[in-house]
Amino acid sequence: MIITKEKPLQEILGFLKPYKKVLVVGCDGCVQPPRSLRESERMASLIELARSSSGQPIQISATTVSRQCCAEGLQNQLNVEGYEALLSMACGVGVQVLNSVFPSIPTFPAQNTVFLGYEVKREGEMFENCRACGECMLGETGGICPVTRCAKGLMNGPCGGCVEGKCEVPAEIRNWKGEVVQTLKNDCAWYLIYQRLKELNRLDLFRKLRLPKNWGIAGYPRRM
């Protein structure tokens, strides 16, 4: 199970400022409290109201999917044609999957992912892409999480270890004894962030100076 907390509306309005046609995407999966169609519609109407009262009207609609953490499912269930940006009501995993399935438009997070539970059943390889840091920064990083996907968790990368887009720290695949059976090159998260923000014409976000993260809110064990 994944616990999220809604971001302040001001922060969300800031993400959506340059865009006039937006789709809010809910998730019927494990996120708690529920962030499904009803919550997405409520979010859409809050944004619509705020934008029209500030004289910058927006066309915004809401939908939901069964799970934002399944790329295949998103491809089949979601049609984003005509939208300039997506706003995800799901956890940091979902925001990143939406960004990778629909790369031509940015997906912004509406939630701070507070922590992740786990599932015992596993189908195929799994990738870690959210550590539930409690202060989601995907809105500034092109929907790619540096907290989890940068080996050093840097705020202002890439570091000097990024060569031809690859990280200085390799991915080590281990067997059940813990022995390394394969060493692969990992993508440098910050290089991916740079490429994506450049494609989206948002290098202003890449350029932004980011002060160190507040780790106080991610201290474990947590409770809600």
Add this chain to the structure above:
Amino acid sequence: MKPFSHLMKAISEGKFVYTGELEPHRSLDLSEVESWARTLKEAGILAANVTDNPRSDSAISSLVASYLIQRNTGLETIYQLRTADRNRLALLSDVLGAAALGLKNILALTGDHTRTGTTPSSKPVFDLDSTGLIALIHRMVHEGKDLDGNEIKGPRPEINVGGAANPNMDPLEIEVLKLERKAEAGAEFFQTQVVFDVEVARRFLREIEHLKVPTLIGIFPPRSYGQAEFFDKYVPGVRVPRPFMEAFARFKEIGDKQKRSEKINEYNVEYFSSFIREVKREKACAGIHIMAVGYPEVIRPLMESVK
């Protein structure tokens, strides 16, 4: 910018400066690096970096080494401090400690990941990155506070903080944007990775001119063909120009050891003095950072040839 160190004073007076590099090891014994420091000082090097667990290979505290070298040899040190091994409390402690010991320069680094070094079992820190550390030191020096707003009692530390830069980054745009962040955070000088190709250095210096941060270009005169080849093949992003590699390949064939090193020294002095004369013309270039670790014979003739 308020210059506290000899290095920053010289730069702000418009002097073209030279810095060197010292690498203490996993040992209490600093006699070798101190003799090195004396060689650098006699050759006219203004200050030298003291490395902090370079390549994530643990070594004696760079704070202590920076202090002892500066005290025992009179060469000003640039205390390298990496965020890989310390959180923001420990970093603040060390910055205050450095100021109390009279150190005036810090080079803020992120550092290689601990998994790539000799102690991969360690838990890495990276609470801040190099840019965050620059911001912390800037705030301590100029506002007497840490990043959470906690006040420093009594006098503020008097330290000039610098950052590393990589002219070999491809695309260079990434590096320029990164350096814009570092400048905004309060970086007062930059020292670069090794550059061999004068065109690479020139292009980089022009791209960052708008930042108005004095920049020292890093060079590394190689002592042998093997070393030159190492840079060309294995150091990320570094390209050694073909004529340079060809010359070193010819030197490799010289049987007489003495004669071979004479030729190599001669070539290095000629190549790098013309390199220096070229980059010196660029507005953003405040000096040269010579990283010829373990090759003292080249420093003095090189320094004399560019006087």
